[in-house]
Amino acid sequence: QVRLVESGGGVVQVGGSLRLSCEASESIFRAYPMTWWRQAPGEERELVATIATNTGYTTYIAAVKGRFTASIDTGKHTGYLEMNNLKLEDTGVYYCNQWRYWGQGTQITVSS
Numbered sequence: 001q002v003r004l005v006e007s008g009g010g011v012v013q014v015g016g017s018l019r020l021s022c023e024a025s026e027s028i029f030r031a032y033p034m035t036w037w038r039q040a041p042g043e044e045r046e047l048v049a050t051i052a053t054n055t056g057y058t059t060y061i062a063a064v065k066g067r068f069t070a071s072i073d074t075g076k077h078t079g080y081l082e083m084n085n086l087k088l089e090d091t092g093v094y095y096c097n098q099w100r101y102w103g104q105g106t107q108i109t110v111s112s
Contacts, residue, residue, distance in 0.1 A: 002028055002101050009106035012086055020081040022096030022103050029053055029077035032098040036070060036081045040092040051079060086110045
């Protein structure tokens with residue numbers, strides 16, 4: 001059974017840091033890019049970052065560029081999203097995704 005299992009997240013103050021992990025089933029990890037999404041309350045889900053699991057090449061939306069870093073550990077078939085200098089507007093549920101599979105989502109709350 002293919003799964004994506006997320007961990008990390010929580011409550012952090014403005015300017016703080018968090019790291020999300022997404023452990024994928026080995027069968028899909030290298031086959032598809034890993035994408036990170038977030039959904040703020042009352043908003044649509046938006047793509048935040050993408051990392052190619054074969055090359056490590058990353059892309060980010062402008063709102064997080066320079067603050068968020070996506071990375072992978074191929075041996076652990078796990079992706080990471082390191083988030084620094086968090087802002088209030090980063091609050092939301094964060095999801096990892098590969099192809100048609102989604103992580104369960106993890107809440108990040110940035111407080112002032």
